[in-house]
Amino acid sequence: MGTMHSLTIKKLRLSEFCLFRLAGQKVVILDELEDVECLEGDTVTFRCRISPSDYAGAKWYLDETLLYTNELNEIQVLSGGFHTLTFKQLARKDTGTISFAVKLRSLGFNVYFLSHLTCAVLHLLMTPERRPTICKSLEDCEAIEGGGLILSCVTSKPCHILWYKDGCLMWNSSRYFTSRLGCEARLTIREVCKTDAGVYECSAGSVTTRAAVAVKGTNRDLFVTWLLWVEHFCHTFETHTLRL
Structure with a gap:
């Protein structure tokens, strides 16, 4: 009304x-x-x-x-x-x-x-295309032989990622697996062996991040190495004693 x-x-x-x-x-x-x-x-x-x-x-x-x-x-x-x-x-x-x-x-x-x-x-x-940046870099680390290892980096936005080891492009295989979860990129290594030691690189276009990976032997390997050293020491000692 x-x-x-x-x-x-x-x-x-x-x-x-x-x-x-x-x-x-x-x-x-x-x-x-x-x-x-x-x-x-x-x-x-x-x-x-x-x-x-x-x-x-x-x-x-x-x-x-x-x-x-x-x-x-x-x-x-x-x-x-x-x-x-x-x-x-x-x-x-x-x-x-x-x-x-x-x-x-x-x-x-x-x-x-x-x-x-x-x-x-x-x-x-028009919003200019903003290139991705690295928000969280790879970190140097040590892996145990026979175990597993995950390398990860975080970018400012989801983008195409390439992984390199010692400058060589890596591909998915039975032991190497790459994945993405949002802005986080991961490289998973299964059954780490000594040849996996080296410098790994995560490349997001024009920006990259690198990390060095060292591989340590297992306790069993250390024990075998110690036994070999003891055997060598005993053999040397016996040889020296016989000569006297």
């Missing part, structure tokens, strides 16, 4: 014949919108100011599409007559003309609309 307005004219004369009209509330736009340039993924806010400050019949448009508040657009009416429109996570489809319109309905013998309008252009700049 709206508000009923009436005008009573008493003792109407023929000379007073005219078109009577009830005009809507006069609204003035005090601060106009301004053009904006942004990058994809940015957040931008358009702001304008109207008088009277308590007027609530304003609408926002992107080109000819009426805008509403949702998870990506936020429309607010602030104190002082300020009206704001905020775009979140800008995408290419958001490029266009932003309009703020105040539409006033006037009543007479005919019904018509009076619009006050301010516009701005939202221009979305």
Whole structure:
């Protein structure tokens, strides 16, 4: 239900014949919108100011599409007559003309609309392709012969990764397995042997990270080595004793 307005004219004369009209509330736009340039993924806010400050019949448009508040657009009416429109996570489809319109309905013998309008252009700049960077580098380590080893590095964004050992490109095999989990790249080595010692490199395009891997023998190998040393020592001692 709206508000009923009436005008009573008493003792109407023929000379007073005219078109009577009830005009809507006069609204003035005090601060106009301004053009904006942004990058994809940015957040931008358009702001304008109207008088009277308590007027609530304003609408926002992107080109000819009426805008509403949702998870990506936020429309607010602030104190002082300020009206704001905020775009979140800008995408290419958001490029266009932003309009703020105040539409006033006037009543007479005919019904018509009076619009006050301010516009701005939202221009979305193409985001330059950002090359990946190394966030977590490979680290030098030691592996136990016969065991397993995982080398990992983290990049700034998912990208194509190549693994090298001593400058030679590596491929998946029964003992070598490469994998990715988001921005983390992994090289898994199974049943490590002495030939796996060397310098490993994780390459993400123009950036790389390197680490040296050393391979240690198992306790059994150390025990065999100790036995061989003892045997050699005993043989040398016996030979020296016989000569005396």
